[in-house]
Each structure stands twice: as C-alpha cells, then as structure tokens.
Amino acid sequence: MLKPGSVIGILGGGQLGRMIALAAAELGLKTHILCPDKDSPAFHVSEHHICAPYDDFAALERFAAGVDVVTYEFENVPLATAEFLAARVPLRPGAKALAITQDRLAEKSFVRDLGIETAPFAAVDDLAGLEAGVAALGLPAVLKTRRFGYDGKGQVIIRPEEDLTAAWHALGRQSAILEGFVAFEREVSVVAARRADGAFQAFDVTENVHREHILHTSTVPATLSAGAARQARSIARAIGDALDYEGVFAVELFVVGCGADERVIVNEIAPRVHNSGHWTQDGAVTSQFEQHVRAIAGWPLGEVARIGRVEMTNLIGADVHDWHALLAEPGAHVHLYGKDEARAGRKMGHVVRVRRDPEACTNIPEAGC
Amino acid sequence: MLKPGSVIGILGGGQLGRMIALAAAELGLKTHILCPDKDSPAFHVSEHHICAPYDDFAALERFAAGVDVVTYEFENVPLATAEFLAARVPLRPGAKALAITQDRLAEKSFVRDLGIETAPFAAVDDLAGLEAGVAALGLPAVLKTRRFGYDGKGQVIIRPEEDLTAAWHALGRQSAILEGFVAFEREVSVVAARRADGAFQAFDVTENVHREHILHTSTVPATLSAGAARQARSIARAIGDALDYEGVFAVELFVVGCGADERVIVNEIAPRVHNSGHWTQDGAVTSQFEQHVRAIAGWPLGEVARIGRVEMTNLIGADVHDWHALLAEPGAHVHLYGKDEARAGRKMGHVVRVRRDPEACTNIPEAGC
Known part of the structure; x- marks a missing residue:
C-alpha cells in the first residue's frame, strides 16, 4: 500500500x-x-x-x-x-492486461473463453484466411489489425460484393481479425475499478454515441434494462477477475435484442481510464481518475454513486473554440487539456452537464426498441 | 481576457x-x-x-x-x-487589496469608512496609546500587530487587571491595533468572487469553528437568519466594489445579537482563496479555486449553487495520520497537500462531507440564541 x-x-x-x-x-x-x-x-x-x-x-x-x-x-x-x-x-495494471488487450484476437478469444459473448470473429493471417472468414461470418464485416488500432484507425469495413484483395492490401497485409457485423441498438460501456485483493466497484453503465469513430457523447443513465445493466456489470467483474486487474478499466459493449431479449455483448476492453468515464469527474461521488489512483495505491475504493443525470460531450478539434460560451453556460463543467493546436479529430477537452434531479440518481430507464 | x-x-x-x-x-x-x-x-x-x-x-x-x-x-x-x-x-487582485488588508488598522478603518460595522478598535503606537485605548474600549481586549499576523500569531489577549506594560512588551512594542471584545454567537464567513467589470458571485455563508486560533470545521448552511445572510453577502459586495477587486476573497464575520437583532460585523478580510471556502470543492457547482481562476482570467464566473449540506474538516498536524480511515469512509472527499512533515498546527489536508438532501441546497436555518 x-x-x-x-x-x-x-x-x-x-x-x-x-x-x-x-x-x-x-x-x-x-x-x-x-x-x-x-x-x-x-x-x-x-x-x-x-x-x-x-x-x-x-x-x-x-x-x-x-x-x-x-x-x-x-x-x-x-x-x-x-x-x-x-x-x-x-x-499496475500488470503486463497481463496489456498483453491481452493489445491484440484484438487475443482479447476476443480471452472474453469468449470466459463464456462471455462477443461479436463473431475469425483470425486472418493471409488472403486465404480472409476469404475463409468472410465465408463463415458473411458480409458486411470489419477487418481490423490485431494491434495498435484506436479511434477507428487500423480498420476497414468490407461491404457485400467488395473486393477482398483490396481490403487486405488496404490494411497493409498484417495479422488481422475479421469481425462479423453486429446489428446493435446502442453502444454502452462499464467503467470499473478492481484492487489486487479483488475489491470491485463499477460506475453506472454509460451510453455512448460516436461520430467518425470518435466518442462524441456519453450519457448516464444509459437506456438499458435493469437486467442488461446487471449483465454488463457482471461481465466487467468477470473480466477484471480473470486479468487479476489493478486499477480502472472499461468494457465497451453493444446492446442487442429488444425487451426481454435485450442483452450486451463485448466489443472491446480498455485497460485504463476511459473517455466514456469522464462524466464521473462531476457526476459521481468519486471520479474514475481518483478511483484509478486509489486502486493502484492499494487504497480503499471510493463511492461510485451518481449524483444526477449526466451528459459528457467531447470537444473535438474546432469544438474547443466554443470555450467561452461553454464557460458562460450555468452549471456546465468545462475541462480543457492544455493542447495548443486544435487539429481536426484531436480531443481538446470535454464538458460535463449534470441535472441534479433527486430521482435521477437511481433511475435506470427500460429499453425501447 | x-x-x-x-x-x-x-x-x-x-x-x-x-x-x-x-x-x-x-x-x-x-x-x-x-x-x-x-x-x-x-x-x-x-x-x-x-x-x-x-x-x-x-x-x-x-x-x-x-x-x-x-x-x-x-x-x-x-x-x-x-x-x-x-x-x-x-x-490580480491588485496592490490596493494588499495594501489595505496587510494592515489591520487600515483594514478596519476602510471597513468602517464604508459604513460597515467592525469590532470597536483603537490605534496603538506606544504604551500611552494602549492605555488610552483600554480606557476607551474596556477589557478584555485583544492587542494585535498591525502587520503579518495569521492563525492567532501576533496577538495577545489583555484580561481585566492585567499589566498593560507586559502586554505591550509581549507584542514587541510595534505599531498595533487594540480591538474591543465582541461577545459573538458564532463566526461565519462569506467567500465571494468579483471580476474587474463588477460581476459578483458569493457562495453560501459558512459557519466556522476554530481550535487554538486555527480553523477546525466549516459548515454550510450556517446557522443564520435569512436577513443576516443577506447582510453578510451585501457587505462582501460593498468591500469587493470598494477595492476594485479581481478574484476570490473572504470576509470573516462575527454573528452578534439574537432573533430580530441578529446581525454580522466584520472581523477580517482575506484577499485570496480561503480555508473556509474549501467545502466548495465538493459541495458547490464551482469550487472557489476555479472561481478565482475564472475571475482573474476575466472569464464568466461559475455557478455558486450548493449541492447539499456540507462540512469541511481541516486535518491539522497528526490528524492526517487518519488518512486511511478517511479514504475508507463512504462519500468523504479527502484532500491532502503533499506535505512531508505533520508538525503540530500545520495544515496537512482537509475532508469534505456532503449530505445530498434535496432540500439541503436551499434551506438556511433561523438562528437560535
């Protein structure tokens, strides 16, 4: 400690x-x-x-x-x-979490071996493998490098009737994973913390909207049935335990199915604090950053209760030029990263808006499809 | 800007x-x-x-x-x-705020000239002046150096029948101010922010308890009538305006009188963020530190709404050794200053506890004497 x-x-x-x-x-x-x-x-x-x-x-x-x-x-x-x-x-977290999450194929296999559902996938090491994968999973599908992808980089969508050779070359002919298309209703994530002794705390499930593969908004509570929210949380716990994890991590999930059939399947694991957890800075008793510090210090985890309805909006590129108007907006919590150049696609800051309804702290809406 | x-x-x-x-x-x-x-x-x-x-x-x-x-x-x-x-x-704030608040006599005179009540006081430049002051104000009274006092340093209480020569020598025979005894009910403070253009925002009045001249706890809302709270706020505004103030400042006040006679009188002005405003870090929409930055940057002032009943407790000296228990206390917000040595009387950190009752954000209790 x-x-x-x-x-x-x-x-x-x-x-x-x-x-x-x-x-x-x-x-x-x-x-x-x-x-x-x-x-x-x-x-x-x-x-x-x-x-x-x-x-x-x-x-x-x-x-x-x-x-x-x-x-x-x-x-x-x-x-x-x-x-x-x-x-x-x-x-902290240890090398095991890195080894698995750096490799999309190892990560998906690890999750599947825990009995947790993921998008259908196939390993692709050459053009023949890509052809076999497409035969098994159908199209559309997404071909992704096994390593070093983020924010939509290192991936190419293959649509029906598209040329597989072109896709294979577009990705640079490196070891890849083909992921079957998932007709998801929404994207959500769980940001959770685990200590070496197994202590575990998860923040409320967050609903995420992406624009051009970059997170745009996170909203809490997510539109999600109580059952699917419990499932998301227990998936995070199982993954944390299997990785002997220390610190904060995020599990990105797809919500599929409707009504009683609604469930979540794992998209990706991030072995770190996560953009979809930024809302906790102003919308939860403990922020994900403090929680990460507590977890890696071996200190008691903080309280994860939410203090209202929360929306986090990323300021990407030129969005940050609205800084003055955002500072003037009552109750908007502005966070700027101190980056000089507001290049397109660059994360420059974020804004957290909290609606402090008394009932907003507990309510999890049922999903509608 | x-x-x-x-x-x-x-x-x-x-x-x-x-x-x-x-x-x-x-x-x-x-x-x-x-x-x-x-x-x-x-x-x-x-x-x-x-x-x-x-x-x-x-x-x-x-x-x-x-x-x-x-x-x-x-x-x-x-x-x-x-x-x-x-x-x-x-x-920012400017040299004027420093010049006045560095000198207890100048500060008290400045406040009195604004038509705002202070403790009765007299200038003391020599033993004869002390004798004259005591004759005017009575005893007990407090003899304070005009400059460089804080946390009870640079002051000596003179009780009835005490030897004035001894008191004068105890203070080092320097220019001083004699302050008459105020039979106050409670100590409170207002932490407020002002921009160069006159924009002004005050946080809710805070009730302060000192131990050995050092702030021990701040509680919000203070036990104070609505009228006295309004008076405290308008005093802060008048002082900020008269100083052409930029940034956050605090006005420490004594609450005197009961019921309809309850009122506040000025004890001291601090031209800076203030220990009695630390509760805002976790108990208000904007913290006093962010507010100070906004004010000196010429940015819009942040929202000052309180988000519950709040208590801030200082961790003085060995108090900080309880850090682990405090981290384990649900909902306690622990702030540590990164000081190595927990010397007696040294401010090592503070804890903010927030009770998020819906009605706690607006209620100001009436005073009882």
Whole structure:
C-alpha cells in the first residue's frame, strides 16, 4: 500500500495521464511522467517528467528509480517496456492486461473463453484466411489489425460484393481479425475499478454515441434494462477477475435484442481510464481518475454513486473554440487539456452537464426498441 | 481576457497556491509558481517554478517574463514585490487589496469608512496609546500587530487587571491595533468572487469553528437568519466594489445579537482563496479555486449553487495520520497537500462531507440564541 507522498509514474503524457496526475495530487501523491512527445499535456501538471521514447531503456531505468508504482494511460505500451519496468517497480495494471488487450484476437478469444459473448470473429493471417472468414461470418464485416488500432484507425469495413484483395492490401497485409457485423441498438460501456485483493466497484453503465469513430457523447443513465445493466456489470467483474486487474478499466459493449431479449455483448476492453468515464469527474461521488489512483495505491475504493443525470460531450478539434460560451453556460463543467493546436479529430477537452434531479440518481430507464 | 493555454503566475507555493494551480489546469491554463520554500507543495503540480525570496528582483523579473497574469495565495506579499510585478504584468487582485488588508488598522478603518460595522478598535503606537485605548474600549481586549499576523500569531489577549506594560512588551512594542471584545454567537464567513467589470458571485455563508486560533470545521448552511445572510453577502459586495477587486476573497464575520437583532460585523478580510471556502470543492457547482481562476482570467464566473449540506474538516498536524480511515469512509472527499512533515498546527489536508438532501441546497436555518 502506498503512503501519501509516494510517486506514481505514468507512461503517456496525454489528457488521460494529465487527469490521473491531477487526481493523484488531490490525494497528496506526486507524479512523474514519461512520454516521447515534448508537448505532452501531462508535463504541465507534474514537477518531474522525462521526455524519451518508450524503448529508451536508460531513460526507463531513471524513471523506475524515481517512482513507487508505474501505471499507464494507453494500452499500446510496448510489452518490452512494460516488462522492463515491472522487473523494477510494481506495474499496475500488470503486463497481463496489456498483453491481452493489445491484440484484438487475443482479447476476443480471452472474453469468449470466459463464456462471455462477443461479436463473431475469425483470425486472418493471409488472403486465404480472409476469404475463409468472410465465408463463415458473411458480409458486411470489419477487418481490423490485431494491434495498435484506436479511434477507428487500423480498420476497414468490407461491404457485400467488395473486393477482398483490396481490403487486405488496404490494411497493409498484417495479422488481422475479421469481425462479423453486429446489428446493435446502442453502444454502452462499464467503467470499473478492481484492487489486487479483488475489491470491485463499477460506475453506472454509460451510453455512448460516436461520430467518425470518435466518442462524441456519453450519457448516464444509459437506456438499458435493469437486467442488461446487471449483465454488463457482471461481465466487467468477470473480466477484471480473470486479468487479476489493478486499477480502472472499461468494457465497451453493444446492446442487442429488444425487451426481454435485450442483452450486451463485448466489443472491446480498455485497460485504463476511459473517455466514456469522464462524466464521473462531476457526476459521481468519486471520479474514475481518483478511483484509478486509489486502486493502484492499494487504497480503499471510493463511492461510485451518481449524483444526477449526466451528459459528457467531447470537444473535438474546432469544438474547443466554443470555450467561452461553454464557460458562460450555468452549471456546465468545462475541462480543457492544455493542447495548443486544435487539429481536426484531436480531443481538446470535454464538458460535463449534470441535472441534479433527486430521482435521477437511481433511475435506470427500460429499453425501447 | 486570458486565452486557454495562458500562464498564471502564483506567488506562494503552499496548499492554496497548489489548489489554484490544479483548478487552472482543469481549465487548460498553465501555471508558474514563485516561492522561497524549496519544499513548496505547489511545486509538485506545476511544470515550472522559481524557488527564490520575494525580494529577489532578478527572479521576479524572470517570473514576470514567463506569465500572463500574477495572483497570490497569501496577503503578506511584500508591497515592493507586488508593485514590481504590477509594473510588468497584470496583478490580480491588485496592490490596493494588499495594501489595505496587510494592515489591520487600515483594514478596519476602510471597513468602517464604508459604513460597515467592525469590532470597536483603537490605534496603538506606544504604551500611552494602549492605555488610552483600554480606557476607551474596556477589557478584555485583544492587542494585535498591525502587520503579518495569521492563525492567532501576533496577538495577545489583555484580561481585566492585567499589566498593560507586559502586554505591550509581549507584542514587541510595534505599531498595533487594540480591538474591543465582541461577545459573538458564532463566526461565519462569506467567500465571494468579483471580476474587474463588477460581476459578483458569493457562495453560501459558512459557519466556522476554530481550535487554538486555527480553523477546525466549516459548515454550510450556517446557522443564520435569512436577513443576516443577506447582510453578510451585501457587505462582501460593498468591500469587493470598494477595492476594485479581481478574484476570490473572504470576509470573516462575527454573528452578534439574537432573533430580530441578529446581525454580522466584520472581523477580517482575506484577499485570496480561503480555508473556509474549501467545502466548495465538493459541495458547490464551482469550487472557489476555479472561481478565482475564472475571475482573474476575466472569464464568466461559475455557478455558486450548493449541492447539499456540507462540512469541511481541516486535518491539522497528526490528524492526517487518519488518512486511511478517511479514504475508507463512504462519500468523504479527502484532500491532502503533499506535505512531508505533520508538525503540530500545520495544515496537512482537509475532508469534505456532503449530505445530498434535496432540500439541503436551499434551506438556511433561523438562528437560535
């Protein structure tokens, strides 16, 4: 268990690392950031950082010597980096969570082996494999690289009658996974925390709307039956337990079926704090960032109760130019990441709006199809 | 008006500077801290700081060159420092607020000249002046240095029949103010924000309990009649206007009288964020720290609504050793300042407890005497 005053090392200096660092500071912890990007937003909020590539082992050695625990803000930490650090200082979450979630095929197989439903999938290692996968799953389907995809990058949709060779080449002829099309009603996620001893807390299920593969809004409570919400939560718990997970993670889910048949199936696991959990900063008793810090410090998990109806809206690219109007909006909680350039598609900040109805804290609406 | 990405310079690196820096970061602003103490808690949460005395003008020159606005976390900033900086970069709040609040006699006279009631007081420049003051105000009374007092330091209580010469020597024979005894029912405070254009917002009146001259708890709503609460708020507004104030400030008040005679009289003005406003971090829509940043940035002030019944408890000295139990208490919001040594009387952190009753947000109880 960490003591106040300990140092949390964070791999990755983007907005997630920044918000972890801010939450750590509120709890009296220091942080140290390692990131190759000299303009890292997290550097602004920490006294110490190292600007170096993730495979600079001399830098990693110095980094490890200055911290009491290491965590990360993104799942694509190179495994060699993770293992090098884990040999020197506790790495939380551990390398197992990284190994599985870095590989879409390993992740889907891991989930299926837990008896949890996912989109139908097939491994694709060559054009023949792609043809076999399409024969088994049908079209449309999505061909995704096994590694290093995010926000819609590293994937191509294959529609009926499309040329498989072109798709295979578009993805760069690398090891891939073909995922069958899921006619989902909605996308939701569960953001949860687990400690090494198995203690577990999940925030309320969040309903997510994407635009151009990037999260646009998260709304809580999600439109979801109580049964499907319970199912989502128990899926998160099973995944956390199977990974011996320490920290906050998210499970992205598709809602399928109607009425009594409504259920959730797993889309993706993120072994980190997650954009769809940003609403907790202003809409829950404990934020996901504080919860992550508590979990990796071995401290008691915080209360996850929601304090109203909540909507989180991402500020993508030029959206951030509305900052002044948003600051003037009564009750809107504005979070800006300190990034200089509002490039298209870049996450610049987010806004959380909370409606503090007394009954809004418990109500989970039934799904309508 | 500052743009996101601008740099706020903060004089003073204690917990107040630290919490201003954290609030600035959430709004996409950078910070730069100047403080002579190398162990300053605010250094931990900012990429840039200068460790130098406040009268190191070469350091101040470098500091001013790296910031867009300067603010401060304590009222004892030397006036020469304030004026040096104000000649180079906007200083918010301005030097006028410092000049008046650094001198207890000037402050009390300023308040009285606004037609606002204070404790009875007399200037004391020598022993004869002390004798004259005692003759006018009676005993008991409190003899206070005009400058550089805080948390009960720089003051001595004179009880009936006590030796005035001893009291005068105890205070070091410096310019002083004698304050008549006020038989107050309770101590309360108003934490408010004002922008350069006169925009004004006050948080709900807070009831404060001190132990050994150090704030122990703040409770909101205060036990106070609606009329006295309105009076407290209009006093804060009048003081803010008269100081052309920019930023957050606090007015400490004594509640005197009963029933229809209940009223407040001014004890002290603090030209900065204030310990009795810490409850706003978890108990109001906008925290006093965010509000201060908004005000000095020239941004719209945030909503001040309270979200329940709130109690803030300071963790003084060894109190902080309870950190683990506090983290385990459901719904307790723990804030630790990252100070190494839990010396007696040192502010190490605070805890905010919020009871989210629907009616708790509006109810102001009537006073009982």
